[in-house]
Amino acid sequence: MIWIVGGTxxxxxxxxxxxxxxxxxxxxxxxxxxxxxxxxxxxxxxxxEQEMIVFIKEHGIEKIVDLSHPYAVEVSxxxxxxxxxxxxxxxxxxxxxxxxxxxxxxxxxxxxxxxxEVIKGCVFxxxxxxxxxxxxxxxxxxxxxxxxxPAPFSIQKAADSGVAMEDIIAIKGPLxxxxxxxxxxxYGADYVVMKNSGTEGGTAEKIAACRENGIVPVVxxxxxxxxVYCLETLVEKYIFKKRY
Numbered sequence: 001m002i003w004i005v006g007g008t009x010x011x012x013x014x015x016x017x018x019x020x021x022x023x024x025x026x027x028x029x030x031x032x033x034x035x036x037x038x039x040x041x042x043x044x045x046x047x048x049e050q051e052m053i054v055f056i057k058e059h060g061i062e063k064i065v066d067l068s069h070p071y072a073v074e075v076s077x078x079x080x081x082x083x084x085x086x087x088x089x090x091x092x093x094x095x096x097x098x099x100x101x102x103x104x105x106x107x108x109x110x111x112x113x114x115x116x117e118v119i120k121g122c123v124f125x126x127x128x129x130x131x132x133x134x135x136x137x138x139x140x141x142x143x144x145x146x147x148x149x150p151a152p153f154s155i156q157k158a159a160d161s162g163v164a165m166e167d168i169i170a171i172k173g174p175l176x177x178x179x180x181x182x183x184x185x186x187y188g189a190d191y192v193v194m195k196n197s198g199t200e201g202g203t204a205e206k207i208a209a210c211r212e213n214g215i216v217p218v219v220x221x222x223x224x225x226x227x228v229y230c231l232e233t234l235v236e237k238y239i240f241k242k243r244y
Contacts, residue, residue: 001024001059002022002023002061003055003063004026004065005066005067005075005076006026006042007072008067009036009200010200011068012036012037013231014093014231014235014239015041017231018240019039021240024239025041025043025061026041028042028043028044028045030153031044031151049085052081052082053082053085061086063089064079064088064089064091065238066092066093066227070094070095070197070198073223076092080092089238091227092225092227093227094227094228095198095201096198097198097221098197100196100207100219100221102211103210103217103219104217105221106219106220106221107221109134113135113137116135119142119191120141120142121143121191122143122144122145122189123143123190123191123193124145124147124183124184124187124189124215125146125147125192126147126206127194127220128149128154128195129146129148129155132163133160133161136162136163143188145189146163146169147169147173148170149170149172150172151170173201174201174202175202177209180202180205180209181209184210185213185215191215191217191218194218194219196220207219
């Protein structure tokens with residue numbers, strides 16, 4: 001049995017590719033994540049390292065294929081440790097980064113918060129709901145607008161952090177350059193904070209929309225990872241092939 005750690009569009013593609021040709025189970029962290037799959041082999045499970053070990057044993061997992069979001073660092077770390085503890089292979093798919101030349105690039109959350117503390121104006125966030133509570137602490141007199149998934153848990157996180165209704169946009173991306181530009185300018189954004197989520201995350205379209213409208217793109221960069229960079233290679237060499 002193969003365990004696909006999901007949470008990305010690539011996980012959906014891989015599951016569709018191997019459907020009826022491999023024994024597998026996909027895990028996602030939220031019910032909204034499950035909606036993307038047309039697959040009965042998907043479970044909603046947000047697991048710790050020890051819970052992953054139990055999951056591996058209960059489901060007879062023989063290898064882990066990690067297709068979690070590139071910013072879900074803790075998930076990948078736990079999956080790697082669990083695989084090592086159970087003496088099974090761990091394969092990580094690494095999404096390519098986008099060219100962010102000309103953007104303000106910040107590598108760590110503390111540095112991003114420091115940057116946000118000193119700038120003035122309207123800041124438009126496309127980084128999801130998980131870190132809203134941290135951003136709100138440094139808002140001061142600025143306007144912070146958050147574009148998040150149209151899922152109950154995301155909207156609840158924003159509400160719990162004290163974000164006003166008019167500062168929440170609930171929509172599933174990625175979005176075109178034109179739609180990004182329309183949103184950014186409609187809200188009077190001076191800065192747009194984004195993750196380097198690659199082509200699949202629409203990073204290039206966000207940066208292009210910023211450049212064409214005189215808005216400062218601020219990229220919260222991610223760690224460099226080792227792994228497999230091609231989905232086809234991942235499927236043919238590491239999923240279908242029995243020994244590697």
